Amino acid sequence: MSAKLEYLLRLGDNDVVLAQRLGEWVGHGPVLEEDIALTNVGLDLLGQGRMWLAYAGEVEGKGRTEDDLAFLRDQHAYRNVQLVELPNGDFADTMARQFYFDHVHLLLLHALARSTDGRIAEIAAKAQKEVAYHVERSADWVVRLGDGTEESHTRMQRALDKFWPYTGELFTPDAVDIELAKRGVAPDPSTLREPWLAAIGSVVKEATLAMPDGEWMQGLRRGGGKHGVHTEHLGHLLSEMQFLQRAYPGSSW
Amino acid sequence: MRTEWPLWEIFIRSQHGLAHKHVGSLHATDAEMAVKNARDVYTRRNEGVSIWVVKSSEITASSPSDREVLFEPAASKIYRHPTFFPMPDEVKHL
Numbered sequence: 001m002s003a004k005l006e007y008l009l010r011l012g013d014n015d016v017v018l019a020q021r022l023g024e025w026v027g028h029g030p031v032l033e034e035d036i037a038l039t040n041v042g043l044d045l046l047g048q049g050r051m052w053l054a055y056a057g058e059v060e061g062k063g064r065t066e067d068d069l070a071f072l073r074d075q076h077a078y079r080n081v082q083l084v085e086l087p088n089g090d091f092a093d094t095m096a097r098q099f100y101f102d103h104v105h106l107l108l109l110h111a112l113a114r115s116t117d118g119r120i121a122e123i124a125a126k127a128q129k130e131v132a133y134h135v136e137r138s139a140d141w142v143v144r145l146g147d148g149t150e151e152s153h154t155r156m157q158r159a160l161d162k163f164w165p166y167t168g169e170l171f172t173p174d175a176v177d178i179e180l181a182k183r184g185v186a187p188d189p190s191t192l193r194e195p196w197l198a199a200i201g202s203v204v205k206e207a208t209l210a211m212p213d214g215e216w217m218q219g220l221r222r223g224g225g226k227h228g229v230h231t232e233h234l235g236h237l238l239s240e241m242q243f244l245q246r247a248y249p250g251s252s253w
Numbered sequence: 254m255r256t257e258w259p260l261w262e263i264f265i266r267s268q269h270g271l272a273h274k275h276v277g278s279l280h281a282t283d284a285e286m287a288v289k290n291a292r293d294v295y296t297r298r299n300e301g302v303s304i305w306v307v308k309s310s311e312i313t314a315s316s317p318s319d320r321e322v323l324f325e326p327a328a329s330k331i332y333r334h335p336t337f338f339p340m341p342d343e344v345k346h347l
Contacts, residue, residue: 031258031280032279032280033279033280033281033290033293033294034290036290036293036294037289037290037293037294040293040297133292136289137289140285140286140289144282
């Protein structure tokens with residue numbers, strides 16, 4: 001598999017898996033407005049995921065469409081980071097996961113918008129406008145909950161701490177990252193860590209919360225989600241997401 | 254503890270419209286959140302270029318029982334209504 005194909009799958013899978021998670025909030029949001037907002041973010045991500053996977057299919061050159069890639073790959077072929085597959089938990093959990101992801105997502109898209117690959121630059125330029133809004137929204141909630149009631153503060157802190165170990169994978173380069181960075185196709189993810197820490201750090205401070213510490217970073221030893229090593233949660237997510245195509249192959253709307 | 258969020262009335266100016274139009278209402282804890290929620294609830298299909306939010310409690314409404322006092326006089330003065338102009342058949346959508 002070429003480095004570029006591998007990388008496009010990672011981008012697409014992050015979006016698709018997180019979109020599916022956010023979709024689980026349909027009908028369960030704390031208020032109607034939030035229910036709609038969360039799933040809007042999910043739909044934004046799904047749209048971006050489609051673009052990445054469609055391009056991945058073309059790069060692969062075996063005639064696979066974005067649908068084939070999304071609905072007919074098993075969990076070990078999925079290349080998303082573990083962070084995005086973790087269960088929704090309570091609202092603070094969902095927001096903490098989103099907060100960590102949105103910030104690195106935006107930094108990544110800014111860098112990809114300058115990619116030497118024209119198609120990648122184009123998709124990233126389009127996506128970053130949507131993600132700029134996601135960043136605002138999740139940061140807003142972290143501040144509201146952190147600087148809210150005693151209960152919301154406690155839960156928000158717990159959520160930040162809980163997802164923290166999964167953020168290491170976002171910034172750890174492997175051979176694919178290094179090759180693409182050399183060619184100017186994508187940034188070396190380790191260069192995103194400092195700006196990410198600065199960005200989330202100021203929000204966490206405003207929210208009167210404490211930055212989690214600890215260097216133990218989940219998902220690195222055995223390669224992490226980028227190499228198809230996932231938590232036990234991804235399989236369940238996919239079984240629901242892929243059910244229709246598995247049960248009724250080729251069926252469409 | 255009061256758990257219900259305040260209600261906000263949402264006004265959107267559409268792509269070609271000159272004025273903001275009332276489109277509905279929603280709940281939010283403050284004005285900033287109301288704008289964000291309005292964006293998500295009411296403008297996701299390119300409906301608008303500008304959003305106004307107004308706390309519903311800040312709106313003073315006419316009372317339904319005042320309807321006759323306020324609006325009857327207009328109905329009885331037919332000369333106020335432009336109904337006496339013959340319209341050419343070619344003119345549609347009137």
